[in-house]
Amino acid sequence: MTTDSLLQRRFRVLGRNSPLFYDEPLHLVRGDGVWVYDAHGKRYLDAYNNVPHVGHCHPRVVEALCNQARTLNSHTRYLDETVVNYAERLLSTFDASLNRVFFTCTGSESNELAMRIARECTGNMGVISTAYAYHGNTAAVAQISSVFTPPSKRGPFVRNVPVIDPYRERNGRSDEELADTYVQDLQHAIADFERDGVKLAAVLFCTAFSSEGLPELPRGYLPKVAAAVHAAGGLVIADEVQAGFGRFGSHMWGHALQGMVPDIVTMGKPMGNGHPLAGVVTTEDLMERFTSENMYFNTFGGNEVSSAVGLAVLDVLRDERLLENAQSVGTYVLSGMRALQKRHPLIADVRGKGMFFAVEMVTDRETREPAGARTKAVVNAMRQRGVLISRIGPHDNILKIRPPMSFSTQNADLLLATLDTVLSTES
Ligand SMILES: Cc1ncc(COP(=O)(O)O)c(C=O)c1O
Numbered sequence: 001m002t003t004d005s006l007l008q009r010r011f012r013v014l015g016r017n018s019p020l021f022y023d024e025p026l027h028l029v030r031g032d033g034v035w036v037y038d039a040h041g042k043r044y045l046d047a048y049n050n051v052p053h054v055g056h057c058h059p060r061v062v063e064a065l066c067n068q069a070r071t072l073n074s075h076t077r078y079l080d081e082t083v084v085n086y087a088e089r090l091l092s093t094f095d096a097s098l099n100r101v102f103f104t105c106t107g108s109e110s111n112e113l114a115m116r117i118a119r120e121c122t123g124n125m126g127v128i129s130t131a132y133a134y135h136g137n138t139a140a141v142a143q144i145s146s147v148f149t150p151p152s153k154r155g156p157f158v159r160n161v162p163v164i165d166p167y168r169e170r171n172g173r174s175d176e177e178l179a180d181t182y183v184q185d186l187q188h189a190i191a192d193f194e195r196d197g198v199k200l201a202a203v204l205f206c207t208a209f210s211s212e213g214l215p216e217l218p219r220g221y222l223p224k225v226a227a228a229v230h231a232a233g234g235l236v237i238a239d240e241v242q243a244g245f246g247r248f249g250s251h252m253w254g255h256a257l258q259g260m261v262p263d264i265v266t267m268g269k270p271m272g273n274g275h276p277l278a279g280v281v282t283t284e285d286l287m288e289r290f291t292s293e294n295m296y297f298n299t300f301g302g303n304e305v306s307s308a309v310g311l312a313v314l315d316v317l318r319d320e321r322l323l324e325n326a327q328s329v330g331t332y333v334l335s336g337m338r339a340l341q342k343r344h345p346l347i348a349d350v351r352g353k354g355m356f357f358a359v360e361m362v363t364d365r366e367t368r369e370p371a372g373a374r375t376k377a378v379v380n381a382m383r384q385r386g387v388l389i390s391r392i393g394p395h396d397n398i399l400k401i402r403p404p405m406s407f408s409t410q411n412a413d414l415l416l417a418t419l420d421t422v423l424s425t426e427s
Helices: 003-014 059-071 081-091 107-122 139-144 175-195 221-231 284-293 304-319 322-343 372-384 409-426
Strands: 028-032 035-038 043-046 100-104 126-130 158-161 200-206 235-239 264-267 278-282 347-353 356-364 390-392 398-401
Touching: 043 409, 059 304, 081 100, 081 278, 081 304, 100 107, 100 284, 107 126, 107 139, 107 200, 107 235, 107 264, 107 278, 107 284, 126 139, 126 175, 158 175, 175 200, 175 221, 200 221, 221 235, 304 322, 322 347, 322 356, 322 409, 356 372, 372 390, 372 398, 372 409
Parallel strands: 126 158, 126 200, 200 235, 235 264
Antiparallel strands: 028 035, 035 043, 100 278, 264 278, 347 356, 356 398, 390 398
């Protein structure tokens, strides 16, 4: 089976618009830690994927999955100790006020449920997201996923705030001034709703602002957002699908890193290391108010196997000290990227934290003109040389580098050396 014939077969059954990475799509057949292997046996360094959060096919996660699948897997309407153990362990990583959890199967489902809770409990309908956000694929969530949904399809109950871009917009301003400016954007969106007689139910944002380009948030910005949302009668929904489970190294959750306590937290991707496990964490009060009016259950969400997998992921994060690893290796990657920035004019800004990095590319550092086409070429050239990364941002000019949490300094050296070679060839 050649890659091309598999591609043609895929087109015939999954359609031509089902997204695939890279100009030359990858046919992967095996994964192990930070490595994946294609059908020809070529090895690639995975510096992109947060789904295999603790590493591809981690033996402890696989063992937990197989053991539980061999023992019992039904659905979620029986008593089961593993799901309670998992819920207790997961909730212990949150602020004490966030003490209830719903389990789901995808991040989309989690955001859908979070919006339902917010609308039900506030009695309001308006939801605000950013102008370049991705939160999932259900009908309601697609309306706030501005990256793929044009304004004409967002409906009357959605408003967007502009993407924040401190790299271009700081203009000598302090964090406080910048945060205040960005909160004014939010106030404008709330006022715009009010003009149309719509009241605010929630603001929903990814705490990494990942699709938006992983901007370096001005200190104090998210606490100010929360205060403004609450003053308008809405709730704060923090989407931790990308930032959660220690991605930033110093904190388990992106909102905690920013010093903010949301009303509702949604999570997914890394939670099950590839197994479809996701969730919504909220307060006792919000859960009680929502569930007393709405019967909610989820056949697969948090079933016996999913809970065993979720527990194994938390065990591995703890036992392999992967948050600490993200911090130390992350610092090493950032300094390596900044050294490359000095030698390669294409690199305009390097930012990130823990195991999440953004490398912004411009054609001219004075005008800061986004270098979208060249960034695409870099991503494809990296893939040809065996290192997997991607790109983000409204202009697709920002390298997105977000490896499994077990990424080592040796892996970082390979990433940096390959990027150096590619930039020397591309520039
Ligand atoms: C921030 C964010 N939220 C939600 C989702 C949707 O998650 P899922 O694809 O599991 O439905 C994604 C997926 O890319 C995401 O990045």
